[in-house]
Amino acid sequence: MKKTGLFFKKFYLGIILFFLYIPIVVMVVQSFNAGKSRAKWEGFSFRWYAELFHDRSIMNALQVTVAVAVIAAVIATILGTLAAIGIYAMKKRSQSMMMTLTNIPMTMPDIVTGISLMLLFLFTKVERGFVTMVMAHITFNTPYVILSVMPKLKQMNKHSYEAALDLGATPTYALTHVIIPEIRQGIVTGAMLAFTLSLDDFTISYFTTSPLVQNLSTLIYSKARIGIDPTLNALSTLMFVALLILLVIVNRRTADNAA
Amino acid sequence: MYNMSLPWWAYALMGAGLVIFIAMIAISVRRHHGVKRSLFATPYTLWMIVFTVIPCILVAYYAFTDANGAFTLENFLNFWDSNYAKNQLYASMGEAASAYIMRGTVNVDTLVYSLWMAFLCTVICLLLGYPAALFMADRNMKIGSTIVILFIIPMWMNFLLRTIAWMSLLEDQGLINKLLRWLGFDGVRLMYNSGAVLLGMVYNFLPFMVFPVYTSLSKLDPKLGEAAQDLGCNEWRTFTKVTAPLSLPGVISGITMVFMPSVTTFFIPRILGGGNTMMFGDLIESKFLTEGNWNVGSALSLIMMVLILISLGVLRKFDPEGEGGGIA
Numbered sequence: 001m002k003k004t005g006l007f008f009k010k011f012y013l014g015i016i017l018f019f020l021y022i023p024i025v026v027m028v029v030q031s032f033n034a035g036k037s038r039a040k041w042e043g044f045s046f047r048w049y050a051e052l053f054h055d056r057s058i059m060n061a062l063q064v065t066v067a068v069a070v071i072a073a074v075i076a077t078i079l080g081t082l083a084a085i086g087i088y089a090m091k092k093r094s095q096s097m098m099m100t101l102t103n104i105p106m107t108m109p110d111i112v113t114g115i116s117l118m119l120l121f122l123f124t125k126v127e128r129g130f131v132t133m134v135m136a137h138i139t140f141n142t143p144y145v146i147l148s149v150m151p152k153l154k155q156m157n158k159h160s161y162e163a164a165l166d167l168g169a170t171p172t173y174a175l176t177h178v179i180i181p182e183i184r185q186g187i188v189t190g191a192m193l194a195f196t197l198s199l200d201d202f203t204i205s206y207f208t209t210s211p212l213v214q215n216l217s218t219l220i221y222s223k224a225r226i227g228i229d230p231t232l233n234a235l236s237t238l239m240f241v242a243l244l245i246l247l248v249i250v251n252r253r254t255a256d257n258a259a
Numbered sequence: 260m261y262n263m264s265l266p267w268w269a270y271a272l273m274g275a276g277l278v279i280f281i282a283m284i285a286i287s288v289r290r291h292h293g294v295k296r297s298l299f300a301t302p303y304t305l306w307m308i309v310f311t312v313i314p315c316i317l318v319a320y321y322a323f324t325d326a327n328g329a330f331t332l333e334n335f336l337n338f339w340d341s342n343y344a345k346n347q348l349y350a351s352m353g354e355a356a357s358a359y360i361m362r363g364t365v366n367v368d369t370l371v372y373s374l375w376m377a378f379l380c381t382v383i384c385l386l387l388g389y390p391a392a393l394f395m396a397d398r399n400m401k402i403g404s405t406i407v408i409l410f411i412i413p414m415w416m417n418f419l420l421r422t423i424a425w426m427s428l429l430e431d432q433g434l435i436n437k438l439l440r441w442l443g444f445d446g447v448r449l450m451y452n453s454g455a456v457l458l459g460m461v462y463n464f465l466p467f468m469v470f471p472v473y474t475s476l477s478k479l480d481p482k483l484g485e486a487a488q489d490l491g492c493n494e495w496r497t498f499t500k501v502t503a504p505l506s507l508p509g510v511i512s513g514i515t516m517v518f519m520p521s522v523t524t525f526f527i528p529r530i531l532g533g534g535n536t537m538m539f540g541d542l543i544e545s546k547f548l549t550e551g552n553w554n555v556g557s558a559l560s561l562i563m564m565v566l567i568l569i570s571l572g573v574l575r576k577f578d579p580e581g582e583g584g585g586i587a
Contacts, residue, residue: 009394013406016391019462020413023424026434030427079303086300098300101307104315107571109523111540112560115547116314119557123317126265139310142303171296202419202526207547220419224530236420243415247408 024240031233048234055231061219064130068205068215069198072137077191079138080145084186085179087146088153102143113140114207121208129213136208137198144197145190152186153179276305318564321557334558341365366542366559373539376453377521380460381468384517385510387461388468392509393502395469396476407473414466422459422530429455429531451533459527467516475509476502511577519567539563 031049035042052058087098105113117136121128156179164174180187202217209218216235223229280301287295325331337343341363349356395406413421428434429449436446449455479502487497525540543563546556 006399009397013391013394016387016465017409020410020465023421023428023462024413024416026427027420027424079306082299083303086297086303089296090300094297098304101304101311104307105311107519107567109519109540109563109567111523111525111543112318112564115543115556115560116318117310118547119317119321119553120310120314122553124266124269126269131265135310139306142306146303175296196415200417202417217417217419220417220423221526224419224423232420232423236416236424240416244412247412251408 027233028237028240030230031237033230036230048230049238052231052234052238057214057219058216058231058235061214061216064133064213065199065215065217068130068134068137069195071134072141072198073191073195075134076138076141076145076194077187080142080190080194081149081183081187083142084146084149084153084183085175088150102146105140106143106147110140110201110203111207114204117204118207128208128210130209133205133209133213133215136204137201140201140204141194141198144193145187148190148193149183149186152183156182276302280305318557318560321553322561323558325554334555335562337555338366338558338562369537369542370539370562372536373522376457376460376538377518379457380464380521381514381518383457383461384465384468385514388465388513389472389510392469392472392476395473396479398481410466410469418463419526419530422463422527425455425459425462425531426450429458450531451535453532453536455531456528456536456538459531460521460524463524463527464517464521467520468513471512471516472506472509475506479505507577511574515571515574518570522567523563 032044032046033041034045034047083098087095090098108116114136117132117139118128121132126132160182161174161178164178165171169177200217201215202221205215206218206221209215211222214222220232223232283298283301287298322334323330323332325333333343340346342361343363346360346362349359395410426433430436431446431448431450433449435449440446483501483505484497487501488494492500522538523540524538525544528536528538528541539559543556543559546552546559550556
């Protein structure tokens with residue numbers, strides 16, 4: 001009984017995983033298909049990979065995506081960490097008010113966030129493009145940074161900051177030598193979260209940029225309307241492999257740290 | 260490389276914000292012999308006012324005004340009756356034309372359809388995801404974190420690409436149809452209908468159900484189950500009386516995380532539904548970008564926001580502590 005139960009459980013999980021992976025496998029296989037047709041296998045080739053690196057629009061979009069993600073993540077991390085420290089030091093009432101303000105963009109559907117920002121840019125006649133996309137990404141990233149830093153601040157010993165001040169540290173010194181080291185883990189988590197959210201975002205970018213400045217998601221969207229471009233299969237395969245490698249490295253490192 | 264220039268007043272505004280911030284810090288240093296820490300939140304507060312509060316006010320402003328900026332409720336009347344503007348015109352033309360007055364229900368129908376699809380998607384995700392989470396949390400399985408990573412990896416792939424990949428499986432000349440023909444069956448039309456959209460939604464949102472449930476289940480003390488069995492519960496009763504109630508916070512947070520994005524999705528219906536199935540997100544997008552009607556679009560966005568807030572309020576009733584953790 002126990003054995004068949006265990007087998008059934010593994011079988012069920014296997015089916016769910018099969019469902020999750022099947023489109024990815026199909027995409028990887030097709031990226032090596034020599035022909036353009038999705039339906040027919042015309043032999044193995046690296047043709048789409050070669051075309052990928054010569055496709056200006058894809059390479060541009062990749063550049064935009066990474067640049068936006070890095071800039072937005074850095075600014076959001078600074079803004080969010082400072083905000084978390086500030087909010088934590090506030091009185092109860094203003095603290096809960098600030099947390100409500102932080103929760104608004106997280107509960108709003110992406111499409112409403114995107115549209116409200118688009119209205120802001122249209123209303124103020126700011127031309128949409130790279131800068132507006134970065135601003136939008138900072139806006140939806142920062143609350144996530146705050147929510148990763150906040151728990152670390154709450155875990156911290158309340159009195160260590162005061163103790164540092166009593167022992168003669170200036171507030172700035174106490175901040176950089178007492179508070180920041182204690183919450184570093186939360187800051188790193190927040191920064192990583194912000195970076196990945198920004199890399200993956202489609203809806204908000206779609207409404208806050210112009211067709212001239214596209215990130216990968218909006219480019220894929222505009223290409224998908226015309227019909228599938230096999231270079232996209234090659235691109236996604238490369239991204240998938242890159243992520244896998246990153247995952248293995250991170251796992252190794254945490255395993256080493258634990259040991 | 261890119262156009263980085265902003266209008267002059269944007270720079271003026273930023274400069275003014277910076278000056279005020281520095282002045283506040285200077286005053287604080289004077290008075291308290293150091294920077295008051297609550298001041299650190301000022302840049303964030305200013306940012307959120309400009310990029311969250313003001314945009315929300317703008318949505319509300321456009322929702323309650325007409326193209327000339329005069330106050331009106333017409334946008335909401337247009338929601339309940341999509342022929343409202345036309346009907347007003349007929350009515351003003353007198354008796355003869357008023358025979359043409361007919362109530363249009365396009366917007367309401369789309370909303371009902373979206374809610375129905377989101378509901379179906381949530382139910383399917385719960386039915387598929389709960390057992391998966393339960394089995395993952397099973398300590399006898401000895402697979403632990405590997406399986407969690409296996410569930411996370413697909414989520415790292417761009418969701419547009421994953422959805423597009425389904426096209427090659429589902430289309431008329433796609434792999435599933437080829438397999439069917441090879442087995443001797445007739446091909447079936449799998450794409451461009453509600454079923455395909457639902458499949459795409461379940462595929463994209465299933466992990467959002469599995470993770471919160473898994474988290475709340477793996478936090479459970481295994482001794483609770485053992486105690487229940489010692490006290491005479493069989494496996495099924497242990498599940499219904501102990502495990503299931505204790506995993507409720509995870510289920511609530513899973514429902515929230517699947518339902519909210521499902522109602523508002525606008526990419527999946529367009530790719531897999533091929534424009535035959537319009538959801539509320541598509542409607543809002545087309546009002547803004549295709550028709551350029553900001554006022555009606557804003558009214559629709561406002562309705563959507565209110566709906567989301569109501570459903571969040573209802574869900575929070577079940578999980579007042581927010582224990583399910585959710586996204587954070």
